[in-house]
């Protein structure tokens with residue numbers, strides 16, 4: 001396949017892209033790649049195996065500085081990495097560790113914390129979960145009630161975390177905990193990290209649409225957390241979270257994933273009753289223009305970042321539009337797949353030919369993608385942000 | 394107006410008795426347990442014991458109802474998401490059999506629920522459930538061989554209604570599920586309903602109809618099934634339209650009920666509009682069985698388009714407005730979303746209905 005250079009990308013960037021593709025081609029287990037491609041589930045061991053390959057190459061942690069074992073890439077490299085890994089169906093690995101708590105520790109942690117906590121992420125021995133949301137604190141995250149009380153040097157943490165992704169596979173949690181009273185609810189919140197086998201931690205599975213076990217409820221009952229596990233200053237977590245999430249805004253748009261879904265849609269549409277349908281083909285073409293709108297919005301942000309200028313208000317478009325485009329694509333794929341999409345991939349299998357078997361997960365993917373407009377700041381919250389902060393309404 | 398667009402007292406009583414039975418004997422926990430287990434014999438028996446299957450059949454076919462009674466019954470079946478193949482076996486296949494010359498031999502078994510036929514038309518690459526003449530099994534001397542796919546309700550079927558071709562015209566055959574050479578591979582849909590692939594190896598069948606009569610019966614059965622599916626989807630949407638405002642009134646964020654945000658109020662208003670449009674065309678399609686066939690086809694296609702769109706929008710928005718809760722299997726909203734998603738997948742995609750609508754519509758009339 002020949003690729004043309006996108007405006008603004010250099011030959012060196014494209015050489016990096018080729019190197020990355022060749023690496024994935026050579027190193028990623030084809031069975032895992034196939035599973036990711038069809039939307040089937042991937043085990044923790046498979047995620048770990050892929051993370052170890054990336055780590056050996058120095059590519060596991062795109063957002064961390066080189067001195068802590070990160071890739072030390074600029075925004076363009078990180079963007080290319082995100083795009084190509086999505087396009088080539090690599091497992092995503094332990095996202096909360098690599099994209100959130102890692103950068104948090106690199107930026108705000110003490111030297112002792114960096115030396116103690118970062119190597120376990122890079123070796124894939126440690127698996128982290130993100131304890132932010134609570135039963136009463138969803139969109140209104142700052143109203144969280146999990147409490148940390150001082151006991152000598154330690155914190156005693158009590159509360160309930162909800163929707164904690166992959167807590168069942170994690171051996172560490174980083175949690176937002178209210179550690180002091182403060183007139184503003186965003187104040188007094190701290191980052192505490194602790195092992196999941198600490199006494200008082202218990203995990204209850206939550207099964208979501210289509211029989212998936214990815215999220216959990218985590219009960220924290222007087223969990224003792226040593227003072228050395230407070231990241232950053234006490235009461236300063238809200239500001240730190242804003243900083244860390246800011247690092248993620250380009251990745252959060254899921255541009256590589258949209259491109260991947262578009263490719264999948266075109267593949268699915270090669271057969272079936274809609275293959276020749278003019279209206280449906282128009283819909284696919286329109287979705288393609290959506291993907292381009294998203295991609296070139298991201299390129300504008302990238303260009304600003306590379307020029308060292310603030311990207312400005314356009315960034316807010318990415319999460320909102322990115323979620324909608326992925327959801328629309330997943331819906332079109334499912335519709336193009338037809339009756340096979342209605343078959344549960346978890347039930348007794350029908351004897352399906354390979355090309356249809358590959359479509360079994362299309363409804364699961366559609367259902368699962370509904371989360372994109374709910375988590376990480378729901379689409380309604382994104383609109384509120386645009387209206388208030390940008391349009392100043 | 395000669396049509397009231399409301400159920401008569403008798404029809405309302407039918408709906409109430411199904412609703413009462415499901416409320417009492419089919420709690421969500423029991424449904425969840427059955428979700429991965431396949432055919433729920435006990436539920437089927439319970440529904441059959443109500444003695445209401447007769448309401449799905451016309452009076453001249455041994456029943457005591459028709460399309461409107463079917464609509465009345467399927468609202469509560471949708472609202473409570475009963476995992477029983479009433480739609481596929483009793484309405485789609487049942488109405489074909491009952492309207493055929495074999496009807497009188499089978500109405501007793503159908504209305505008591507001891508006979509559960511399933512329609513088996515699709516084969517190979519054929520995926521448009523409405524294009525019934527596209528494929529057919531080869532047959533000779535009353536024996537059928539070959540494979541049928543995507544047989545909805547086929548896991549629980551006692552009989553199959555099979556399309557076949559003996560050189561020339563399409564014909565429709567009744568084959569017992571335990572007849573020689575019949576083998577059934579069962580699976581489940583994402584909404585918990587059964588689906589099967591069925592192979593026949595020199596299996597003996599009884600002729601139901603052939604040629605134009607077979608085509609007429611198939612079209613009738615598919616249209617009856619489609620309208621029952623629409624009524625069921627409207628029942629599901631009714632449930633979501635009640636659950637969503639109720640949830641948002643109870644859930645507080647930012648110190649106020651979520652229901653107080655105007656953005657969410659407007660979304661629910663849009664859901665309401667979508668629901669009422671679906672209900673209108675559900676009535677229109679249901680009443681079209683009295684009309685000439687082309688009118689009926691157009692009305693059914695229009696209903697499938699509108700109900701499909703409303704089902705998608707209302708399902709998605711109910712989940713969205715419930716936040717993470719909407720994705721949890723503990724919540725009925727997640728299950729309604731699954732079944733409303735299957736609606737479009739099983740009945741065929743919107744472009745197919747639009748084409749059928751266009752073909753059956755007189756452009757001079759609106």
Ligand SMILES: Cc1cc2nc3c(=O)[nH]c(=O)nc-3n(C[C@H](O)[C@H](O)[C@H](O)COP(=O)(O)OP(=O)(O)OC[C@H]3O[C@@H](n4cnc5c(N)ncnc54)[C@H](O)[C@@H]3O)c2cc1C
Pocket residue numbers: 129130131132133134137138139140162163164165166215371374375376377378379380381384644646647651654656657713714715716717718720
């Ligand atoms: C699959 C999945 C994985 C997740 N993983 C994690 C995880 O690992 N760790 C973690 O901490 N959390 C996780 N979450 C939680 C996620 O961050 C929350 O679901 C999200 O913050 C929304 O909160 P909520 O679910 O309580 O919805 P609510 O806040 O109750 O919102 C319900 C609805 O109201 C709308 N709404 C809320 N406020 C407003 C407003 N002011 N104006 C207009 N509309 C409004 C919302 O947009 C939504 O549509 C996950 C969620 C999902 C679905």
